[in-house]
Amino acid sequence: MTETMDDISITAPWQERHLLGLEHLSAEEIATILDLADQFQTLTEGGSKKLTVLNGTVVANLFFENSTRTKTSFNIAARRLGADTVDFSASGSSLSKGETFVDTALTIEAMGVDLVVCRHRTPGAPHLLARHLKAGVINAGDGTHEHPTQALLDMLTIRQKLGRIEGLTVALVGDIRHSRVARSNIHGLLKLGARVIVCGPATLVPRTITQLGVEVAYNLDEILPQVDCVNLLRVQFERQRGAFFPSIAEYAHLFGMNGDRIRKAKDGLLVLAPGPINRGVELTPEVADGPHSVILNQVSNGLLIRMACLYLLAKKAGK
Amino acid sequence: MTETMDDISITAPWQERHLLGLEHLSAEEIATILDLADQFQTLTEGGSKKLTVLNGTVVANLFFENSTRTKTSFNIAARRLGADTVDFSASGSSLSKGETFVDTALTIEAMGVDLVVCRHRTPGAPHLLARHLKAGVINAGDGTHEHPTQALLDMLTIRQKLGRIEGLTVALVGDIRHSRVARSNIHGLLKLGARVIVCGPATLVPRTITQLGVEVAYNLDEILPQVDCVNLLRVQFERQRGAFFPSIAEYAHLFGMNGDRIRKAKDGLLVLAPGPINRGVELTPEVADGPHSVILNQVSNGLLIRMACLYLLAKKAGK
Amino acid sequence: MTETMDDISITAPWQERHLLGLEHLSAEEIATILDLADQFQTLTEGGSKKLTVLNGTVVANLFFENSTRTKTSFNIAARRLGADTVDFSASGSSLSKGETFVDTALTIEAMGVDLVVCRHRTPGAPHLLARHLKAGVINAGDGTHEHPTQALLDMLTIRQKLGRIEGLTVALVGDIRHSRVARSNIHGLLKLGARVIVCGPATLVPRTITQLGVEVAYNLDEILPQVDCVNLLRVQFERQRGAFFPSIAEYAHLFGMNGDRIRKAKDGLLVLAPGPINRGVELTPEVADGPHSVILNQVSNGLLIRMACLYLLAKKAGK
Incomplete structure (x- = not known):
């Protein structure tokens, strides 16, 4: 109950006021976040689950897309650090009364908010906030652009289970075209020295993505034997009005993870999925369980990553 | 502000990891909850209203049916014990993205939730959770099955006002067929030695209910002179599409509590109603006030009962 | 972290159990609130942002009209004092199940709520609550009647910026007819010795309002040179179905604040707006920024005013 900032050590100096994406972070900065997340695991497992280091800090969740799971994860993370949280949603907010997005954010900041966690359907929305606010801004997903905390928790999970990220081969499978999770994973994994293969239907894997430094594959079975980790992106029925693949059954047959594919893969293959999962689509229950x-x-690492990010930005903001 | 678990004594050893219903609790276990609720009343009235015994515990409200009142009661109860709370609702949750009910719950648990309070329209839903979760599960109403904390608060109120439950005659009036409140009250009251009469329109009082050990009556005026407590179940307009009784006016005339009926009843008759009440239907304003x-x-006892249940399950979970 | 009530001094004895409007407060009482708000600014800027003086107090937000901004301001204010908060909204509440407004409030109070913050479309709704509840009631806007904390934060802002309120000339511009903000400002400003001019389209400025002691003007340009502060009421598109003015463009032209009008006004003119603002309607971006x-x-002062009001009512209630 009385941990202080002194008990928490940060591997390398942290200079960022915002966490907008992994594209512009260095390998060292990413490692700093992962190390701090590990440290929060030790701290909260060993003793009290609730720290007091961010007592008096207010974190606002500014979610313009529905996301119970990410919002709750940020909420619990903030409160574990001793911070208070307030939730804003698009419905019922001042935006529906004609206020601009930036005015809404400035108003929230003027209420004494120190950190803003923002999800928005428009790529770059959190960057716009970051330019106008003194508060620290965390991107919790901006359209098809980035979702840095998701990629960080994926990397933390890989590092915990396999001991390292450098030298591993990670396959991102599914809708690469629209996936902010894929984009953030690509930036983060490459920076930490992994080999990244993106794999999915040709309609959902743009050739141009090789410019980022990844390899492209259209046949999951061909790449599986080389792969240490497979990250199964969600088929987002709610987003894809257009028909990017013929049918769900065909998608599951070609790109779904099932018992057969597990048996053909490396022994220690890690199966990741950002969730919420569609059982029988991205993976069978046999694999999921x-x-x-x-x-x-x-999911558990998501909490630790968000604690680490909130802590680093709050400390940078002088809280 | 510094009460510890040591200040709270539990009458009898508590072994249950979940609170799913009163049907499978013993009389001793029910009494343990009621005793602990009394103790919380003394503790919070005497000194500070806010305890710290569940500091670091996270309670998730997983409500798939609207219920501001029950959810708020659990929220305030949890926070009085020093716990943090997070709310989930069906709308906007991962369920609408295709996730299964159990996956949603496992995800919430993986976020570090210790206790899950669940309301669901399907009987048995909290039992399904209990089979999959390490977290403690409290049933806050599952379809027409059970609503144990409501029955416990009814019993606490009777015990506080009349000094005992054993030997009393309690009438449950109204829609017995669809009422989880009736079912939980029947189990609890019988275990504690009360005589229970269920009374309502023949369409809403199934004959088979006598198998549980209760008596059945169709005429409220005939049984009133024998009754110590009458519990007026809510007419749930929002649930009953079918016509189980001819009209609201007729229901109020035959089964509503009014001044005339009060005058024909025992002197110290207790009138309970789970609420929200429909004035002029289950009871007249004269009786309600x-x-x-x-x-x-x-309502106040609901808070104490929920504090007791949350505390017992958190302690059992080793918090 | 360990401020106590002893550190907080109140200028004059406070006797009110509720804050329903400024019409019935004395100048001394209003000054007491403003002074306390100033004090909270010093306390929270100087040291820890979070106090503990209302630890154990529960504040319920009972909002029957959407208002993220006001509700959040009350929430953050309450938590800065160490209180817990619970939110109720019209949708999903017991009201939709047939419960009366007063029964809902009594139920909430029975759950241990100490202070109720109420917004309602019906003038007098908070007064009805105040007659039935032991809890303190704060009016957060009742129809077209009053919105006292908004007027108080406007006055605090004027006093901070110009050093006083007495002797100043304040223009309230826009829809005076339907504005609870205007009404509360009129009462408060006149009590503290300001001269108040209301100005807007004739359809929205009833002649009878002079009975309150204000002057009426229909031409903003004529009064601007005499004015120290101009408070630009929101054009409430969502409320005004009827056509009170020909077009938004015409409104902006006649009553909107823009660079030209700023240049014709007094040097130190203060521009206030309760927000959320419609850029290009009540004021141009040039003026807003x-x-x-x-x-x-x-907005920041709103937090301090609400802290002051919550504190005074909680103290009066013996918390």
Whole structure:
């Protein structure tokens, strides 16, 4: 109950006021976040689950897209650090009364908010906030652009389970075109020295993505034997009005993870999925509930990653 | 501000990890909850209203049916014990993105939730959670099955006002067929030695209910002179599409509590109602606001009962 | 972290159990609130942002009209004092199940709520609550009647920026007819010795309002040179179905604040707006973001005013 900032050590100096994406972070900065997350695990498992280091800090969740899971993860993370949280949503907010997005954010900041966690359907929305606010801004997903804390929790899970990220081969499978999770994972994994293969239907894997430094594959079975980790992106029925693949059944057949594919893969294959999962689509129940799946570890690590990011930005803001 | 678990004594050893219903609790276990609720009343009235015994514990409200009142009661109860709370609702949650009910719950648990309070329209839903979660599960109403904390607060109110439950005659009036409140009250009251009469329109009082050990009556005026407590179940307009009784006016005339009926009843008759009440239907304003009504005591006792249940399950979970 | 009530001094004895409007407060009582708000600014800026003086107090937000901004301001204010908060909204509440407004409030109070913050479309709704509840009631806007904390934060902002209120000339511009903000400002400003001019389209400025002691004007340009502060009421598109003025463009032309009008006004003119603002309607971006605008100060002061009001009522209630 009386941990202080002194008990928490940060591997390398932290200079960022905002966490907008992994594209512009260095390998050292990413490692700093992962190390701090590990440290929060030790701290909260060893003793009290609730710290007091961010007592008096107010974190606002500014979610313009529905996301119970990410919002709750940020909420619990903030409160574990001793911070208070307030939630804003698009419906019922001042935006529906004609206020601009930036005015809404400035108003929230003027209420004494120190950190803003923002999800928005428009790529760059959190960057716009960061330019106008003194508060620290965390991007919790901006359209098809980035979702840095998701990629960080994926990397933390891999590092915990396999001991390292450098030198591993990670396959991102599914809708690469629209996935902010894929984009953030690509930036983060490459910076930490992994080999990244993106794999999915040709309609959902743009050739141009090789410019980022990844390899492209259209046949999951061909790449599986080389792969240490497979990250199964969600088929977002609610987003994809257009028909990017013929049918769900065909998608599941070609790109879904199932028992057969597990048996053809490396022994220690890690199966990640950002969730919420569609059982029978991205993976079968046999895989989801099997020993290769680290899906629930990802959720728990999400808490630790968000604690680390909130802590670093709050400290940078002088809290 | 510095009460510890040592200040709180539990009458009998508590072994249950979950609170799913009163059907499978013993009389001793029910008494343990009621005793602990009394103790919380003394503790919070005497000194500070806010305890710290569940500091670091996270309670998730997983409500798939609207219920501001029950959810708020659990929220305030949890925070009085020093716990943090997070709310989930069906709308906007991952369920609408195709996730299964159990996956949603496992995800919430992986975020570090210790206790899950669940309301669901399907009987048995909290039992399904209990089979999959390490977290403690409290049933806050599952379809027409059970609503144990409501029955416990009814019993606490009776015990506080009349000094005992054993030997009393309690009438449950109204829609017995669809009422989880009736079912939980029946189990609890019988275990504690009360005589229970269920009374309502024949369409809403199934004959088979006598198998549980209760008596059945269709005429409220005939049984009133024998009754110590009458519990007026809510007419749930929002649930009953079918016509189980001819009209609201007729229901109120035959089964509503009014001044005339009060005058024909025992002197110290207690009038309970789970609420929200429909004035002029289950009871007249004269009765609702009169000296026999203990409706607001029930609400206050709801807080104490929920504190007791949360505390017992958190302690069992080793928090 | 360990401020106590002893550190907080109140200028004059406080006797009110509720804050329903400024009409019935004395000048001394209003000054007491403003002084206490100033004090909270010093306390929270100097040291820890979070106090503990209302630890154990529960504040319920009972909002029957959407208002993220006011509700959040009350929430943050309450938590800065160490209180817990619970939110109720019209949708999903017991009201939709047939419960009366007063029964809902009594139920909430029975759950241990100490202070109720109420917004309602019906003038007098908070007064009805105040007659039935032991809890303190704060009016957060009742129809077209009053919105006392908004007027108080406007006055605090004026006093901070100009050093006094007595002797100043304040223009309230826009829809005076439907504005609870105007009404509360009129009462408060007149009590503290300001001269108040209301100005707007004839359809929205009833002649009878002079009975309150204000002057009426229909031409903003004529009065501007005499004015120290101009408070630009929101054009409430969502409320005004009827056509009170020909077009938005015409409104902006005649009553909107713009660079030209700023240049014709007094040098130190203060521009207030309760927000959320419609850029290009009540004021141009040039004015909103310019040196005369104190809009964001108003938001920050809202927090301090609400802390002061919650504190005074909680103390009066013996918390």
